[in-house]
Amino acid sequence: MKTWQQGLLSAAALSLVLVGCSDKGSRDDLDYSQLTIPADELVRNEDLAYQLAESLVTKVGPRMPGTDGDHRSVEWAVKKFERLGYDRVWTEEFPMTHWERKSASFHVLPPFNQSLHMKSLGHSISAPEGGIRARVVEFASIEALEAADPAQVEGRIVFINRAMERHPRGATYGPAVRGRSLGAVEAAKKGAVAVVIRSIGTSINQVAHTGMMRYEDGVTKIPAAALSIPDANQLSRMLARQPELIVDFDLQNISHGEVMSRNVIAEMRGTEAPEEIVLIGAHLDSWDTSHGAQDDAAGVGIVMATGALLRDRGQTRRTVRVVLFGAEEIGLVGARAYTDRHMDDMHNHVFASESDFGSGRVFSFDTNWGENALSFADEIQQRLSALGISRGHNNSGGGPDITFMQQAGVPVARLQQDGTYYFDVHHTPNDVFETINKDDLRQNVRAWLILTEMLANSDVDLRQ
Amino acid sequence: MKTWQQGLLSAAALSLVLVGCSDKGSRDDLDYSQLTIPADELVRNEDLAYQLAESLVTKVGPRMPGTDGDHRSVEWAVKKFERLGYDRVWTEEFPMTHWERKSASFHVLPPFNQSLHMKSLGHSISAPEGGIRARVVEFASIEALEAADPAQVEGRIVFINRAMERHPRGATYGPAVRGRSLGAVEAAKKGAVAVVIRSIGTSINQVAHTGMMRYEDGVTKIPAAALSIPDANQLSRMLARQPELIVDFDLQNISHGEVMSRNVIAEMRGTEAPEEIVLIGAHLDSWDTSHGAQDDAAGVGIVMATGALLRDRGQTRRTVRVVLFGAEEIGLVGARAYTDRHMDDMHNHVFASESDFGSGRVFSFDTNWGENALSFADEIQQRLSALGISRGHNNSGGGPDITFMQQAGVPVARLQQDGTYYFDVHHTPNDVFETINKDDLRQNVRAWLILTEMLANSDVDLRQ
Numbered sequence: 001m002k003t004w005q006q007g008l009l010s011a012a013a014l015s016l017v018l019v020g021c022s023d024k025g026s027r028d029d030l031d032y033s034q035l036t037i038p039a040d041e042l043v044r045n046e047d048l049a050y051q052l053a054e055s056l057v058t059k060v061g062p063r064m065p066g067t068d069g070d071h072r073s074v075e076w077a078v079k080k081f082e083r084l085g086y087d088r089v090w091t092e093e094f095p096m097t098h099w100e101r102k103s104a105s106f107h108v109l110p111p112f113n114q115s116l117h118m119k120s121l122g123h124s125i126s127a128p129e130g131g132i133r134a135r136v137v138e139f140a141s142i143e144a145l146e147a148a149d150p151a152q153v154e155g156r157i158v159f160i161n162r163a164m165e166r167h168p169r170g171a172t173y174g175p176a177v178r179g180r181s182l183g184a185v186e187a188a189k190k191g192a193v194a195v196v197i198r199s200i201g202t203s204i205n206q207v208a209h210t211g212m213m214r215y216e217d218g219v220t221k222i223p224a225a226a227l228s229i230p231d232a233n234q235l236s237r238m239l240a241r242q243p244e245l246i247v248d249f250d251l252q253n254i255s256h257g258e259v260m261s262r263n264v265i266a267e268m269r270g271t272e273a274p275e276e277i278v279l280i281g282a283h284l285d286s287w288d289t290s291h292g293a294q295d296d297a298a299g300v301g302i303v304m305a306t307g308a309l310l311r312d313r314g315q316t317r318r319t320v321r322v323v324l325f326g327a328e329e330i331g332l333v334g335a336r337a338y339t340d341r342h343m344d345d346m347h348n349h350v351f352a353s354e355s356d357f358g359s360g361r362v363f364s365f366d367t368n369w370g371e372n373a374l375s376f377a378d379e380i381q382q383r384l385s386a387l388g389i390s391r392g393h394n395n396s397g398g399g400p401d402i403t404f405m406q407q408a409g410v411p412v413a414r415l416q417q418d419g420t421y422y423f424d425v426h427h428t429p430n431d432v433f434e435t436i437n438k439d440d441l442r443q444n445v446r447a448w449l450i451l452t453e454m455l456a457n458s459d460v461d462l463r464q
Numbered sequence: 465m466k467t468w469q470q471g472l473l474s475a476a477a478l479s480l481v482l483v484g485c486s487d488k489g490s491r492d493d494l495d496y497s498q499l500t501i502p503a504d505e506l507v508r509n510e511d512l513a514y515q516l517a518e519s520l521v522t523k524v525g526p527r528m529p530g531t532d533g534d535h536r537s538v539e540w541a542v543k544k545f546e547r548l549g550y551d552r553v554w555t556e557e558f559p560m561t562h563w564e565r566k567s568a569s570f571h572v573l574p575p576f577n578q579s580l581h582m583k584s585l586g587h588s589i590s591a592p593e594g595g596i597r598a599r600v601v602e603f604a605s606i607e608a609l610e611a612a613d614p615a616q617v618e619g620r621i622v623f624i625n626r627a628m629e630r631h632p633r634g635a636t637y638g639p640a641v642r643g644r645s646l647g648a649v650e651a652a653k654k655g656a657v658a659v660v661i662r663s664i665g666t667s668i669n670q671v672a673h674t675g676m677m678r679y680e681d682g683v684t685k686i687p688a689a690a691l692s693i694p695d696a697n698q699l700s701r702m703l704a705r706q707p708e709l710i711v712d713f714d715l716q717n718i719s720h721g722e723v724m725s726r727n728v729i730a731e732m733r734g735t736e737a738p739e740e741i742v743l744i745g746a747h748l749d750s751w752d753t754s755h756g757a758q759d760d761a762a763g764v765g766i767v768m769a770t771g772a773l774l775r776d777r778g779q780t781r782r783t784v785r786v787v788l789f790g791a792e793e794i795g796l797v798g799a800r801a802y803t804d805r806h807m808d809d810m811h812n813h814v815f816a817s818e819s820d821f822g823s824g825r826v827f828s829f830d831t832n833w834g835e836n837a838l839s840f841a842d843e844i845q846q847r848l849s850a851l852g853i854s855r856g857h858n859n860s861g862g863g864p865d866i867t868f869m870q871q872a873g874v875p876v877a878r879l880q881q882d883g884t885y886y887f888d889v890h891h892t893p894n895d896v897f898e899t900i901n902k903d904d905l906r907q908n909v910r911a912w913l914i915l916t917e918m919l920a921n922s923d924v925d926l927r928q
Contacts, residue, residue: 037575059575059705111536112525207669207670241523433694
């Protein structure tokens with residue numbers, strides 16, 4: 001088992017270790033062991049979140065759970081929290097499964113003779129040695145697959161070609177994800193040899209969308225991947241001309257078994273009720289194929305900046321705790337570990353919320369609070385409305401990583417961001433720093449400052 | 465030398481040949497030798513160009529000169545011209561250099577430890593065995609490189625990080641291409657070991673832009689590649705923190721030497737002056753990394769449809785010749801071959817123009833005609849203005865593949881399209897069918913019908 005300590009080497013030592021492992025000839029005039037990255041100059045203003053996101057994306061880049069990038073992101077976060085003057089900074093370790101993407105190919109044989117853009121879904125097994133040669137059967141949705149005669153599916157590659165519409169709240173994502181999560185199981189039950197889905201997303205760029213899939217005990221495991229949206233259309237157009245076309249499909253991935261990752265936690269201690277915790281969070285990890293700027297460097301920047309800028313305005317009554325969750329992408333692993341570890345202290349978590357929907361402007365303040373607390377929500381809303389934010393519903397989640405805390409009774413809210421274009425880049429290589437709009441991010445920070453400050457200075461019990 | 469005839473095998477035979485070469489185990493129940501693509505149903509209406517573009521992109525896909533896709537595109541074009549009822553359809557062979565992209569990698573060593581998105585520029589050599597490990601030196605433009613002290617450059621990878629602005633006529637492309645064409649020569653003159661340029665283009669998607677580069681006799685050949693635009697920014701941000709960062713760079717390509725490709729030519733014969741040729745063209749080939757929808761399946765559809773729809777309105781006085789040039793992308797090779805071969809008949813080419821700027825709407829009618837012909841241009845303009853097209857200048861080229869004919873004295877014009885967003889996808893994997901706007905393509909066909917019909921039914925000498 002690879003231990004976390006291997007990831008805690010200093011940047012310089014890490015550099016030595018990795019360079020030492022390289023099998024490339026080095027040039028004599030290159031003294032790479034002396035390289036260090038100078039400190040970022042952080043300016044404490046409303047663009048602090050933007051600076052933090054830029055720093056994370058640039059210095060660390062992709063940070064797939066279990067990789068060197070994951071470990072360096074933890075190191076980065078600890079240093080940044082310390083430099084921002086948080087009262088206390090620590091990490092909490094948890095175990096997780098480290099899966100690594102190797103290669104994917106989807107080649108339509110002659111007469112088309114074309115390779116399409118495909119990526120493995122997260123945690124898919126590899127194809128059998130030598131790959132798979134098979135015909136394809138297309139379904140408009142996983143529901144259509146579920147309704148299909150197994151004779152149509154037997155021995156084929158199932159192709160689930162379900163399009164996703166844009167939605168400001170991303171409400172169309174969940175239903176689309178059903179095919180990604182369950183496609184391999186439903187296809188295998190009917191004898192399919194593999195499953196490919198149309199990428200979940202809303203852009204026509206030639207990139208495949210990744211994300212987690214799962215298997216079920218007792219059902220044969222088959223490889224699962226996603227085609228880019230244009231190439232899903234391309235395949236569909238080919239099938240319209242030639243339903244019996246044949247494909248060479250291959251997928252290679254490695255499961256490294258259990259390794260350790262970490263949540264990074266920092267606090268600004270409260271004055272009168274330091275044991276009461278107003279928790280604001282984001283997730284530090286990203287998919288391997290992406291810089292994870294929208295998902296979720298933007299959120300990391302927002303909540304780290306919020307805690308720091310809040311302290312500049314004076315110490316709050318309650319403690320403000322910022323949690324950067326690890327291993328969100330592969331199944332909320334860090335979030336579960338955090339909740340489990342702090343279960344005895346959940347009653348002191350007076351509030352929890354996460355920023356994990358990119359850098360889009362906040363347009364709705366959604367809560368999930370007790371009746372008696374709703375007048376306090378209205379007070380907060382009065383200040384938020386200057387930022388163009390409307391009062392939303394009182395049936396909210398708090399964000400993916402807040403799920404388990406909410407289940408444990410912690411009151412949550414969401415500063416709902418506009419996600420109309422979020423799924424153009426989400427979980428793809430196009431999730432880059434340039435997609436972050438500085439002005440939109442500033443509006444987010446202002447909203448989080450209002451919400452967090454009012455909660456941290458109040459004694460209202462949101463449960464009631 | 466690979467001959468053209470290898471590409472002229474029927475689709476079924478080709479299928480057998482290629483399947484026979486496969487080293488994958490085939491499944492017994494798959495009788496792949498019987499696969500054929502059914503004929504597309506073409507409807508002769510103003511969406512004929514759209515249907516043709518869809519057919520080319522879907523059936524053939526990428527069609528890099530010298531590849532199976534190139535040969536299949538020629539086969540496709542011959543069949544489509546015949547089905548559209550052209551009077552005469554033929555191909556003309558020419559030799560060209562077949563270059564094949566294999567792999568590219570650009571990895572920034574720790575402490576960054578990140579791989580960036582890079583693609584080889586067209587016809588670049590490979591890196592030396594084992595790749596190159598070197599420091600990077602960034603320049604804002606090739607002009608800045610030219611002005612630099614060689615001591616800054618010696619032993620380094622030169623990084624030309626020049627951004628390109630949008631422009632409706634694409635006028636910003638040429639100046640940007642200077643760095644791509646000449647970067648390797650200028651960098652090598654100062655002792656650089658490789659050159660990488662910021663992708664030429666206008667989108668922030670994570671794709672690298674390819675295109676031709678060249679070497680110069682007497683100057684050391686070094687490998688040349690392009691980083692995606694977000695990763696050019698990423699590298700620049702890294703260099704701002706750590707100017708001495710070190711990179712492992714590798715590039716592998718193969719030059720297959722001389723092979724044959726073809727221009728495809730079709731005519732609708734004229735009645736009174738059949739020897740006089742109104743030539744309208746597009747190019748059939750594309751880059752290997754792309755479906756070549758904008759570049760140039762759109763143009764192929766436009767000119768093929770124009771000739772066919774024109775005949776539906778009656779035979780014209782002069783002959784309308786549609787030329788689909790081959791090997792445009794690798795240096796206008798088919799265009800040069802066409803002009804050389806028909807040099808003795810250039811006086812009968814009364815007009816030539818090409819559609820090679822995607823599917824954007826035509827907004828300007830530009831000419832390069834003699835003084836006496838300008839009143840005829842005004843007559844044409846009167847009809848074009850209903851389509852929102854303005855009269856442009858009289859100093860026009862006719863399109864890339866028309867260059868040599870224009871040099872040989874053939875009068876040209878251009879239906880200038882809006883290319884504001886063309887370089888978002890040009891020469892990248894994002895150049896997909898979905899980027900073609902059906903309504904815009906329809907407007908193009910209408911404009912080409914007006915222009916071609918008026919020219920083919922007139923006896924005006926555009927040279928005078």
